[in-house]
Amino acid sequence: MRTLIKGARVLDPGNVDGYKSILINGQTIEAVLDPADVMPENETDLKVIDAEGLLVVPGLMDIHVHLREPGHEYKETIATGAAAAARGGFTAVCAMPNTLPVNDNSQVTAFILGKAKAASRARAYPVGAVTKGSAGTQLSEIQDMQQAGIKAVFDDGRPVETPRSCAAPEYCRGLSIPVFVHAEDLSRERRCHE
Amino acid sequence: MRFTKKDILDIHSLDPAEITLILDTAMGMKEISQRPVKKVPTLRGKTIVLFFQEPSTRTKLSFEIAAKRLSADSVAIAKSGSSMAKGETLMDTVKNLEAMKPDVIVMRHASSGAAYLVANRVNCSVINAGDGIHAHPSQALLDMMSVREKKGCIKGLKLAMIGDISHSRVARSDIIGFSKMGARVSVCAPLTMIPAGIEALGCTVAPSMEACVADADVIMMLRIQKERMTDxxxxxxxEYAGCFGLNSQRVALAHRDVTIMHPGPMNRGVEISSDVADGKYSMILDQVTNGVALRMALYYLVAGGSRHADTD
Incomplete structure (x- = not known):
């Protein structure tokens, strides 16, 4: 089964930008064709999508998404968040760890991945908490979460302050896992307001 | 060769010939501890002060037993119960000790460099039994003694050292000592425990525990300081045990005749599993035995021997 996406503006930043057609065979992009090229037509096994006026881009990824589950399902669930993401062109989202309980251990990570897999929409890349409960006092079991599937660590909504600011990135460098930073100095902010 | 140093302050200041002399002397001392009467008159009439201002069990006891086996008179003072607790400065305390004419002061202090400060101001010999995170020369020397005894030599061996390098004076002294004697030293730990620029001491930093212990002739585990978890x-x-603990699977990656060491005290199940600590490759208790002989050798070299020939 081959698919032809016809007449769209194809945008792959830094790589492709123009009105082109895309020929897909199964899981593989077989060709990106210019309007002047010969199009496959009238094949029995060809599905044609007329995409004129539409934009075709690589799967987008949102690195800061709150899927809210577990704990805050009244706001969002992994299934609804993943469906909304897919609807908007996002094939993967990074799930923030400030759930209830916080994603600071491999069980929560496994729960999120299991729910995302069941939802079968946008892929979820869980982000683990840097510190237990994102409380800022003790490192989470980051290596354990990494084995369970987290792609980065982050204490969302809370800055990583001293001495963690030194220790956490060093610990994570050894594991080759990215650290996201909420760049805010709460002590300075308080002083400004006085 | 004559040993001419007044003090034993670190490994850095000892050249390979001096280290070899110390290790040879220590091997000669070892036999004394196996006699029915474990005492020789070598340092009779010498006074040794054990001035420990940090908690210590095996190092202090080892220095004390070593002094007694050589017939020296040893006295121990601690920080609590000494005038230091009343506000006397370190130098005043030491000058008062010196006024009582000891031959050797063995000192441990929480500040890096304390032993140098003292050694430069007193006429008697000073042996550094650990200063802050800087040096622990007698431990490194007994480690070298144990490895040389087991392997025949140090040159050409691969030493893997895993644990909190940042806060370990044992690690610093061992890295300097073993690399000076021709061993390759590879260290590994969470990067929070590896100080920047440690390579300057003569080691390499391994990317993983597995790479660190691969083909190692000697694996030295360091104690994880549980009290530092809050840092x-x-x-x-x-998680530490999973990433950096020594277990039998990781031992299997090393040389098939690997030697396992640990300066103690051990956290079983954290940095080392019990089957490895008590297993056939372990020489952790031999280190302790050799520690006494090594410290006897240090006393002999700084306070006895040809420099202070016994007139009896």
Whole structure:
């Protein structure tokens, strides 16, 4: 089964930008064709999508998404968040760890991945908490979460302050896992307001 | 060769010939501890002060037993119970000790460099039994003695050292000593425990525990200081044991005649599993035995021997 996406503006930043057609065979992009090229037509096994006026881009990824589950399902669930993401062109989202309980251990990570897999929409890349409960006092079991599937660590909504600011990135460098930073100095902010 | 140093302050200041002399002398001392009467008159009439201002069990006892086996008179003072607790400065305390004419002061202090300060101001010999995170020369020397005894030599061996390098004076002295004697030293730990620029001491930093212990002739585990967990150096003992604990699977990656060492005290199940600590490759208790002989050798070289020939 081959698919032809016809007449769209194809945008792959830094790589492709123009009105082109895309020929897909199964899981593989077989060709990106210019309007002047010969199009496959009238094949029995060809599905044609007329995409004129539409934009075709690589799967987008949102690195800061709150899927809210577990704990805050009244706001969002992994299934609804993943469906909304897919609807908007996002094939993967990074799930923030400030759930209830916080994603600071491999069980929560496994729960999120299991729910995302069941939802079968946008892929979820869980982000683990840097510190237990994102409380800022003790490192989470980051290596354990990494084995369970987290792609980065982050204490969302809370800055990583001293001495963690030194220790956490060093610990994570050894594991080759990215650290996201909420760049805010709460002590300075308080002083400004006085 | 004559040993001419007044003090034993670190490994850095000892050249390979001096280290070899110390290790040879220590091997000669070892036999004394196996006699029915474990005492020789070598340092009779000498006074040794054990001035320990940090908790210590085996190092202090080892220095004390070593002094007694050589017939020296040893006295121990601690920080609590000494005038230091009343506000006397370190130098005043030491000058008062010196006024009582000891031949050797063995000192441990929480500040790096304390032993140098003292050694430069007193006429008697000073042996550094650990200063802050800087040096622990007698431990490194007994480690070298143990490895040389087991392997025949130090040159050409691969030493893997895993644990909190940042806070370990044992690690610094061992890295300098073993690399000076021709061994390759590879260290590994969470990067929170590896100080920047440690390579300057003569070691390499391995990317993983597995790479560190691969083909190692000697594996030296360092104690994980549980009290430092609040400094967020590592998340939990469980995760540490998983990433950096020595177990039989990791031992299997090393040389088939590997030697396992640990300066103690051990955290079983954290940095080392019990089957490895008590297993056939372990020479952790031999280190302790050799420690007494090595410290006897240090006393002999700084306070006895040809420099202070016994007139009896």
């Amino acid at each position: 967020v150096l590592f998340p939990s003992e469980r």
